[in-house]
Amino acid sequence: MIRKNDLSEVLFAFVIIAFGLFLVYSGIDLSIGKMSRIGPGFLPLCLGVVITGLGIGILFERQEERNFGPPNLRGLILISLAIGAFAALVETTGLFPATAALVVLTALANNHERIRPLTLIGTIAGLCIVGYLLFVVALQLPFRPFSPALFSWFTGTA
Amino acid sequence: MKHLFQKFLAAAVIASASFTGSAAFAEFPDRPITMVVPFSPGTSTDTVSRLIAKVMSENLGQPVVVENRAGAGGSVGTSEVVKSDPDGYMIAMGTVGTLAINKSIFKDLPYDPEADVTPISFVGYTPTLLVVSADSKFQTLEDLVAASKTGDGVTFASTGNGTSTHLAGELLKVLTGGQMIHVPYKSGAVGLAAVMSGEVDFMFNHPVSAKKNVEAGKLRALGVSGAKGSVVAPEVPPINDTYEGFDLIAWWLIHGPANMPDDVTKKLNAAVTAAMNDDEVRQHFARSGITEGDVALADLKGFISAEVKKWGSIADAAKAKAD
Amino acid sequence: MELLSNLALGMETAFSYDALLYCFIGVSIGTFVGALPGIGPMVTISVALPLTFGLDPTVALIMLAGIFYGAQYGGSISSILLNLPGTASTAVTALDGYPMTKNGRAGLALFINAVASFCGSSLAVLLVMGFAPSIADFALGFNSTEYFSVMLLGLIAACTMSNGSTLKALVMVAFGLVLGIVGLDLNSGVPRFTFGFLGLTEGISLISVAMGLFGIAEIVSKMGESKSGMGGPEPKIRHVSFRDMLPRRDELSRLWGPILRGTGIGSVIGSLPGSGPTVAAFMAYAMEKKVSRTPEKFGTGALEGVAAPEAANNASVQAAFIPTLSLGIPGDVVMAILLGAMIMHGIIPGPQFISSQPAMFWGLIVSFWIGNVMLLILNLPLIGLLVKIITVPSRILYPVVIFFICIGSYSVANNVFDVFVTLVFGLVGYVLMRLRYNAAPVLLGFILGPMMEENLRRSLVISRGDLTVFLDRPVSVALLLVCLLLLVMPLRKQLMKYCRSAMSR
Numbered sequence: 001m002i003r004k005n006d007l008s009e010v011l012f013a014f015v016i017i018a019f020g021l022f023l024v025y026s027g028i029d030l031s032i033g034k035m036s037r038i039g040p041g042f043l044p045l046c047l048g049v050v051i052t053g054l055g056i057g058i059l060f061e062r063q064e065e066r067n068f069g070p071p072n073l074r075g076l077i078l079i080s081l082a083i084g085a086f087a088a089l090v091e092t093t094g095l096f097p098a099t100a101a102l103v104v105l106t107a108l109a110n111n112h113e114r115i116r117p118l119t120l121i122g123t124i125a126g127l128c129i130v131g132y133l134l135f136v137v138a139l140q141l142p143f144r145p146f147s148p149a150l151f152s153w154f155t156g157t158a
Numbered sequence: 159m160k161h162l163f164q165k166f167l168a169a170a171v172i173a174s175a176s177f178t179g180s181a182a183f184a185e186f187p188d189r190p191i192t193m194v195v196p197f198s199p200g201t202s203t204d205t206v207s208r209l210i211a212k213v214m215s216e217n218l219g220q221p222v223v224v225e226n227r228a229g230a231g232g233s234v235g236t237s238e239v240v241k242s243d244p245d246g247y248m249i250a251m252g253t254v255g256t257l258a259i260n261k262s263i264f265k266d267l268p269y270d271p272e273a274d275v276t277p278i279s280f281v282g283y284t285p286t287l288l289v290v291s292a293d294s295k296f297q298t299l300e301d302l303v304a305a306s307k308t309g310d311g312v313t314f315a316s317t318g319n320g321t322s323t324h325l326a327g328e329l330l331k332v333l334t335g336g337q338m339i340h341v342p343y344k345s346g347a348v349g350l351a352a353v354m355s356g357e358v359d360f361m362f363n364h365p366v367s368a369k370k371n372v373e374a375g376k377l378r379a380l381g382v383s384g385a386k387g388s389v390v391a392p393e394v395p396p397i398n399d400t401y402e403g404f405d406l407i408a409w410w411l412i413h414g415p416a417n418m419p420d421d422v423t424k425k426l427n428a429a430v431t432a433a434m435n436d437d438e439v440r441q442h443f444a445r446s447g448i449t450e451g452d453v454a455l456a457d458l459k460g461f462i463s464a465e466v467k468k469w470g471s472i473a474d475a476a477k478a479k480a481d
Numbered sequence: 482m483e484l485l486s487n488l489a490l491g492m493e494t495a496f497s498y499d500a501l502l503y504c505f506i507g508v509s510i511g512t513f514v515g516a517l518p519g520i521g522p523m524v525t526i527s528v529a530l531p532l533t534f535g536l537d538p539t540v541a542l543i544m545l546a547g548i549f550y551g552a553q554y555g556g557s558i559s560s561i562l563l564n565l566p567g568t569a570s571t572a573v574t575a576l577d578g579y580p581m582t583k584n585g586r587a588g589l590a591l592f593i594n595a596v597a598s599f600c601g602s603s604l605a606v607l608l609v610m611g612f613a614p615s616i617a618d619f620a621l622g623f624n625s626t627e628y629f630s631v632m633l634l635g636l637i638a639a640c641t642m643s644n645g646s647t648l649k650a651l652v653m654v655a656f657g658l659v660l661g662i663v664g665l666d667l668n669s670g671v672p673r674f675t676f677g678f679l680g681l682t683e684g685i686s687l688i689s690v691a692m693g694l695f696g697i698a699e700i701v702s703k704m705g706e707s708k709s710g711m712g713g714p715e716p717k718i719r720h721v722s723f724r725d726m727l728p729r730r731d732e733l734s735r736l737w738g739p740i741l742r743g744t745g746i747g748s749v750i751g752s753l754p755g756s757g758p759t760v761a762a763f764m765a766y767a768m769e770k771k772v773s774r775t776p777e778k779f780g781t782g783a784l785e786g787v788a789a790p791e792a793a794n795n796a797s798v799q800a801a802f803i804p805t806l807s808l809g810i811p812g813d814v815v816m817a818i819l820l821g822a823m824i825m826h827g828i829i830p831g832p833q834f835i836s837s838q839p840a841m842f843w844g845l846i847v848s849f850w851i852g853n854v855m856l857l858i859l860n861l862p863l864i865g866l867l868v869k870i871i872t873v874p875s876r877i878l879y880p881v882v883i884f885f886i887c888i889g890s891y892s893v894a895n896n897v898f899d900v901f902v903t904l905v906f907g908l909v910g911y912v913l914m915r916l917r918y919n920a921a922p923v924l925l926g927f928i929l930g931p932m933m934e935e936n937l938r939r940s941l942v943i944s945r946g947d948l949t950v951f952l953d954r955p956v957s958v959a960l961l962l963v964c965l966l967l968l969v970m971p972l973r974k975q976l977m978k979y980c981r982s983a984m985s986r
Contacts, residue, residue, distance in 0.1 A: 012916050016652060023659065030673060036946030038938045040666040040673055043930075047655050047662075054652045061648055071915060072705025079701050079883065080904055086887045087900035099884060106880040110704050115876040123877055127884050135888055139520070140528050142192070142225045142895055199527030200818030205825050208531055226527070227895050230665070230682040234896070237679075263670065268679070310945055319670030341942050342667050344935070345817070347810040348754055354808075355621045357943065366829060367809050374833050445827055 009058075016055035023048030078109030094146040095136065096128045103127060186246055186422050187220040193412075194250040196235025198228045202364065202446065206281065206410055207251040209442055213433035218425075230264070231320075232256035237268040240275060244415040246422035249278060252411045254322055258465040262473040263320035271466060276418040277458035279430035280451030282443055283409035285384030286326065286362040287369065287391060289377045291354055299380045299400055302360060303334045311337025315349035315361040318342050323349075325469060326362040326383055326406050328476035333401045353377065365390040365447040383407065390447035409465075411451075411458065427455050484610065487843045494844025495851055499540050507544035508852045511551020512859060515558075518565040518696065518882065519688045519889015522552035526818050530825070538826035539841045543848040545822050549815055550602060550798050550849065553758065554856050557594045557791060562587060562870050563882060565696040569687045570758035570794040572924050573766045575695060577779060577786030584782050587868045588726040593787045595860040597740050601792030602853045604744045605751070605799035610846055613835065616752045616800070617807040623753055625936040625943065626951050630960035631753075632933040635760060635925065637967050638767035649918050657926020660685055661934075668938055680898030687759075689890045689899050690927055693906025694913070694920040696886050700879055701911050726864055732784055739769050739785040743792030751797025754804045756932070757813040758794035763925045765793035771967075780919075799849055806830050806842060 023044045033039025082105035089098035103124045107115045115123075128145070135141045191214075195207045204226065211222040227235030232255050239250035250256075257271040269275075288299070296302040306312045316324035319342055331338040341358050343349035350367065352358045354376050365388050371377040372391070381397035382388045385405035397404040412430055414423070433439055434450055443450060453461050494500060514525045525548050533541035556568035561578035574594065581590040608616070640647070640654055663674045664684035675681040728736065743765040750761035769789040770779045779786050804810045809830045811817040823830055828838065835842045870878075890903040913920050944950035951957050 009916060012912075026674070030671060034946065035941060035948070037668075037942055040669045040671045043934050044659070044662060044673070047659055051652060051655050051659075054648050054655065057648045058646070058652065061646060069705065072701055075701045075704040076908065076911060079697065079704075080908065082883060083697070083887055083900060083904045083907070086884075087891075087897045087904070090887075090891070090900075091897055102884055102887065103880040106883050107876060109701075110876055110879055119876065123880055127881065131884065131888065134517075135892075138528070139514075139524055139892070140223070141524075141888070141892055142223075198814060198817075199523065199530070200814070200821035202821075204527075205821050209825070212531065212534075225895065228683070229894060229896065230679050233682075234679055234894075266677075313943055318667050319665075339942060339945075341939055343939075344667065345811075347817070347820075351621060351754060351804075351808065351810045352625075355624065357624045366824075370809060370829050370833070441827070442825065445829070446824065 013055050013059040016058065017052050020048045020050070020052030020055055023051060075109045078105050082106045082109065090143060092147060092149065095131055095143040096145045099127050099131060100124045186425060187218050189247065190221045190223050191218070191246070192248050193222050193224050194235045194239045194248065195224055195226050196228060196232035196250065196253075196256055197226065199226050203251055203253055203410065205442070206446075206448070209439050210281065210412075210430065210433045213436045213439060214426075214429045217429040217432045231260055233260055233264060233267060233269075239413075240269040240415050242415055244276065244418040246414060246418055246426060249412055249414045249426065251281075252413045254408045254465065254469070257411060257413070257462055259320065259322060259325065259469045259473070261466050262470040272459070272463050274416045275413045275462070276416055276423060277455070277462065278412045278414060278418075278423055279427045279455065280453040280458060280461070281410035281412060281430070281434070282448040282450050283384075283407040284365060284446070284448045285382050285386070285388050285396075285407050286323065287365045287372075287379045287388065287394060288330075288360055288362055288381040288383065288397065289350075289353060289368045289372065289379050290360045291356045292375050292378050293356060294359065294378065296359070296380065297378075299397065302380060303330075303336055305359075306331075306334065306336025306338050311339055312359040313339045313341050315352050315358040316340060316342050317346045317349060318344075320473070322406065322408055322469075323362045325472045325476060327360075329404060329406065329472050330397070330401070332472070332475045333404060350377075366445070369447075388447060389444075389449055409451075410448075411462075423455075487839065488610070488847065490840055491843030491845075491847035494539060494840050495543070495847035499537065500543050500844065500848060501851065503536065503540045503544040504547050504848050504852050505855055507547025508551035508554075508856050509859065511548040511553075512555035512856060514548070515552030515555025515568055517555075517889065518559045518563070518885045519692055520885075520892055521556075521568045521688070521815075522549045523815050523818065524892050525552070526815065526822070530818070530822050533822070534825075538823070538828055539844050541826055542819070542823060542841070542845055543852075545819055546802070546845065546849070547852045549819065550795065550852065551856060553795050553798050554595065554598050554860055557598070558591065558867055561590045561594060561787070562867065563696070564699045565882065565886070566691045569691060569928075570762050571791075572691045572695065572759070573762040573790040573794075573921075574787055576766065576921055577781075577783050580780065580782035581784075581787065582871065586782065587871060588864055589728060589732075589784075590787055591864045591867060592726040592861070593728065593736065593784055594791050595857055595864070597736070597743065597788040597791040598795040599853055599857045600740045601744045601747055601795035602799050603850060604741075605748045605796035606846060606849045606853070608748050609799060609803055609849075613803050613807055616803050620752045620754060620804050621808070623956075624954065625939040626954055626957045627960065628753070629933060629936040629940055630951065630957045630964070631750075631756075632929045632936065634960050634964050634967075635764050635767070636929050636933065637964050638764060638771065640922070646917070650922050653913075653918055653920065653922040654926040657923035657928075658930035659926075660690060660923070661927045661930030667935055668942075678898070680896055680902070683894075684931070685902060685927075686890065686893045686899050687924075687927065688893050689903040690906050691924060692886050692890060693903045693908075694910035694923060696882065697903070697907025698910030698914050698920070700882065701907070702914055703875070704879070728784065735784060736788050738772075739765075739789035740792040742768060742772070743789035744796040747793035747796030748800040750793070751800030752803045754808075754810045756797075757801065758797040759924075759928050761797035762790035762794040763928070765789040802845075802849075806834055806845075809834075 027041040027045025027048055030041030031039040032041045032045055082102045085101040085105060086098045089101055107120055132145055136143050193207060193211050195204050197203045208224050211224045214222045227238055236250055236256040239248050242248040260267055261271055290296050314327040316327060324340060327338055346363055349361050350363055353361045362383055368377060369390050372379050379391055379394045382394050383406045385396050385398040387396050514520055526545050552568055556571040557574045559565040560571045560575040562582055564575050564579040566572035566575055578590045640651055663681055665672050665682050672682055746765045747761040750756050766789055769785045770776045801816055805816045805820055811820045887900050890899045893899055910920055940950050
């Protein structure tokens with residue numbers, strides 16, 4: 001008996017079963033070995049069998065009522081963009097541009113609390129300074145505030 | 159606090175210097191040099207690099223900043239340096255692993271240690287000790303080899319498949335023809351503990367930590383992996399004396415990407431050489447059982463090629479392919 | 482009496498002006514850095530290491546060790562307040578610490594954290610003092626068969642950890658085990674599930690998994706909740722007076738058991754090389770839930786769920802010094818760095834370390850005590866201030882937290898790839914959260930899985946494929962019996978219920 005609310009649960013149970021079958025396949029592919037030298041595929045195979053079984057179990061399990069609202073797709077996408085942008089920018093353009101991108105995108109994601117431009121700039125500036133002093137100067141992470149490549153790109157000398 | 163402020167100032171000056179773009183005409187080095195250590199902090203490679211970088215900084219008048227980029231047996235950090243501009247500002251601490259063994263272990267190694275590297279200076283080398291538990295019935299290397307030819311054979315610990323400690327055991331197996339079963343451990347220290355407790359029969363281990371435990375009566379050393387013996391344990395005979403053709407050492411070598419200008423290479427080489435003559439570095443080497451480098455700059459390429467070949471043939475014999 | 486003279490020697494060293502000063506600097510830096518999400522003691526110690534070259538070796542070690550155990554105190558702060566594990570070992574603390582914050586009891590949670598940490602460490606230090614050599618021998622006696630059995634026990638205990646659907650909890654444990662497989666296989670050198678990424682060859686970083694599954698998922702879901710107005714209660718924020726921080730009398734009496742049990746588990750696990758504080762914390766939590774009369778309260782803000790793992794992870798950090806100092810065998814990466822530091826200072830730990838360098842060994846041990854007292858004094862007054870972090874408006878707090886998550890996951894190996902991995906786990910975590918899969922068992926499976934597989938395979942290689950090897954050694958047999966008991970007990974309960982209902986019919 002499937003309630004309307006449970007469609008995503010059912011779909012996810014199928015995802016779990018598919019994942020389990022994938023593990024079984026890769027386990028066999030990686031070689032199972034023999035008792036005196038168990039191969040790299042032994043554990044994936046076992047786990048695949050277990051996960052497939054559990055997935056089938058969940059398919060038939062009665063689910064509890066859920067009481068939350070619709071998924072926060074906007075937040076999910078914008079936070080992903082924020083983290084992705086930081087990761088892509090921090091070594092190519094430097095810590096400061098990456099931080100700015102991260103703060104702006106996170107602020108956009110958070111649409112129930114509007115952020116004023118001044119607060120935004122303040123947060124960016126604060127994080128840049130703290131980030132530089134704490135992580136670059138004190139903890140010596142290999143960041144530059146602005147990467148030299150960025151300058152040469154601006155001045156066109158590269 | 160004052161120190162921090164000075165660093166901040168220095169960084170600001172550097173940032174503005176790179177802004178003006180006058181870098182190309184100044185004499186090398188006019189900005190900090192990055193020395194990539196392709197292993198985690200605290201490893202022996204890391205400690206050696208930090209000590210040398212410290213003296214190099216004093217010598218070059220520019221900071222040599224150590225950066226740890228661990229991953230994939232050192233391949234991650236090494237390939238990063240190899241792909242960088244060959245201007246001498248990005249150099250790496252290479253090891254027997256990154257510049258020799260990895261080539262025959264990783265199928266898709268993103269660099270070629272012979273073609274993609276400019277060697278800068280040899281740093282030093284150390285052999286390993288073959289140790290067994292002090293309670294072990296093996297008194298000599300011959301006892302061990304004899305036991306490997308009977309019944310179930312013997313077991314040896316290593317720091318993982320395709321590492322130098324694994325391949326050393328495989329070479330012994332090839333040379334003696336006995337049955338030696340490989341048991342990999344996460345780290346040398348945990349493997350050593352397994353040897354002490356008698357879970358595994360023997361292991362090739364770094365001479366200093368092994369020697370301490372030999373002195374304390376927990377381990378017994380049966381041989382040295384290098385044909386020249388070990389400075390830490392001169393009383394232990396080289397394995398090569400009994401089984402000829404056994405000559406394995408772990409070594410360190412500073413290098414940059416291919417095609418570095420000669421004058422930059424020479425300048426860096428001089429700075430490393432000066433570091434090797436520093437008292438603190440010498441003391442550390444002596445304590446850690448590292449023998450200073452005796453390979454000249456001109457011979458380094460040949461040295462790397464020879465090592466690649468040597469480890470490659472052991473790896474082939476052991477079928478230790480990682481893929 | 483020998484112990485007393487040793488203690489006197491240690492005090493002489495540890496109460497010197499320099500030692501006190503650097504101990505204080507170490508623990509302060511440690512707490513502070515530990516409190517930053519994802520920035521662990523490893524980065525800090527490796528940066529501080531070259532700065533200690535000029536110092537006396539004993540003083541240098543006192544400071545570096547202070548950073549390490551100080552970070553354990555600080556790591557729980559962001560776990561409790563923001564559901565963001567500051568260090569991997571405090572991920573467990575978030576399970577009940579964060580619900581306490583949601584219930585408006587953040588002050589109490591932080592108080593319990595500080596006190597349990599203090600008790601755990603100090604008691605473990607006593608153990609180190611009294612029994613270091615015999616504990617070292619005990620640890621050496623642990624073979625791969627015993628390791629396998631301990632790990633199996635932990636895993637079975639973990640399955641009882643979460644509330645709600647057992648099937649879902651089991652799937653999560655299995656998922657964690659799969660994540661632990663990723664990387665080069667130790668035995669064969671074959672890459673498993675790396676999909677050609679070089680960044681995955683040494684496995685997924687624990688920090689990425691923990692911060693993605695917990696931190697990012699939590700923030701995304703919070704942003705959604707407030708908008709739709711259908712979410713759970715916002716953290717209640719009020720002025721935290723000293724009285725709010727203190728447990729009620731009945732609560733206080735409930736804390737001693739968990740703290741003592743946690744310390745015991747932490748000390749044993751910590752002294753085994755290769756296990757570490759994270760495993761200790763998880764096991765203590767699982768154990769507490771097993772012995773509790775109200776296991777259903779775990780996960781909703783149970784005091785015991787904060788006290789036990791905190792006592793355990795701090796105890797295990799102190800106990801981990803035993804194999805490092807007395808055998809030269811570091812239990813984890815941070816211990817390996819400390820060992821490296823000792824070697825750089827010209828001291829090589831080993832079996833003779835205690836007898837050849839008594840002033841240094843006992844000075845270090847006494848400094849642990851002093852450091853823990855300092856940490857307690859440092860942390861208690863800060864609680865009132867720290868609780869204010871949750872009053873920071875989300876428009877400022879969220880970007881700051883995301884920023885720390887990014888840098889934290891980067892700092893593990895100085896690699897942007899790990900930041901992307903964290904992001905992927907954030908997405909997975911959000912989906913799991915929406916579908917009511919509790920992510921906590923993933924972490925335990927992730928940590929225990931590789932060790933279990935490694936030791937199973939090792940045991941069988943050494944025994945040449947003979948499975949009875951697990952029944953040859955008494956400790957292993959005992960542990961396996963406990964596993965069996967844990968599995969059978971719930972079944973027996975079910976069976977009795979069934980029989981009773983059948984009889985009454």
